Amino acid sequence: MSRSLALFAIGLVFGGGAGFVTAAGNGITFDGHDHGDPAHLGGGNAEMAAHDHSQAVDLAAGPDAPGVAVQLHKDPMAGWNLQVTPQNFRFAPWNASAADADGEGHAHVYINGEKLARLYADWMHIASLPAGAEVKVSLNTNSHSPLMVDGVPVEAKVTAPSDSEGS
Numbered sequence: 665m666s667r668s669l670a671l672f673a674i675g676l677v678f679g680g681g682a683g684f685v686t687a688a689g690n691g692i693t694f695d696g697h698d699h700g701d702p703a704h705l706g707g708g709n710a711e712m713a714a715h716d717h718s719q720a721v722d723l724a725a726g727p728d729a730p731g732v733a734v735q736l737h738k739d740p741m742a743g744w745n746l747q748v749t750p751q752n753f754r755f756a757p758w759n760a761s762a763a764d765a766d767g768e769g770h771a772h773v774y775i776n777g778e779k780l781a782r783l784y785a786d787w788m789h790i791a792s793l794p795a796g797a798e799v800k801v802s803l804n805t806n807s808h809s810p811l812m813v814d815g816v817p818v819e820a821k822v823t824a825p826s827d828s829e830g831s
Contacts (some may be wrong), residue, residue, distance in 0.1 A: 707792040721764065721805050722812040728752050729813045730767065734801050734820040736793075743791040744824065748772065748783060748801050753818075756806060757784035764805040793824035 718729065723729055731751040736744050748771060756768035760782075771783040776797050781788070793799065803811040804820040811818040 684759045693749060718756050720810045720812045722815060725730055730803055730811055730818050731813075732771070732801055732803050732818055732820045734799065734822050736799060736822050736824060744788055744793050746788045746790055746799060746801070746823060748786050748788070748820075750786075750803060753803055753811075755784045755786075757805045760784070761808070762796075764807050764809070769805040771809070772802050774798075774802070787821065795826040797824040798822075799824060 669712060714772050730753040732753070733749045733751075735747045735749075737747060750771075752767060754768050755770060756765070757770065759765065760770055773780045773783050773788060775790070775793065777800075780790070790799070798821055800819055800821045802817055805811060
């Protein structure tokens with residue numbers, strides 16, 4: 665059992681490292697952007713309109729509507745691993761900040777209401793969480809607009825247990 669955990673931990677470290685190197689090599693960062701900083705607005709109203717978080721995309725409910733579920737798993741070394749399971753939605757990092765396409769985009773991860781990062785895959789390591797912290801994941805279009813179904817944001821929340829509870 666301990667050997668399996670050790671191999672799992674090694675895989676997480678090297679797999680995560682390879683993921684970060686690949687993301688960095690493609691210009692993908694885990695920080696957001698500052699809408700108050702003119703340098704982040706680019707040059708022109710067309711770009712600003714295409715990157716307007718306030719313009720939600722509202723879809724009708726039904727069997728093809730997007731959804732998301734989240735789980736926290738205690739990392740054997742430190743922190744937590746967030747598992748995100750989207751339904752009728754795929755992560756498309758290659759189209760981030762591009763035109764919207766049905767059923768694709770990225771997620772935003774929030775801790776106690778503060779944006780932590782954009783998410784382009786099903787798993788994310790969170791170094792530490794206080795017991796009782798709310799972790800929320802929302803699905804967003806390529807152009808960063810929030811996805812909604814019948815006026816309800818497509819998001820899922822989970823509360824961080826104490827370190828001794830784990831998952």
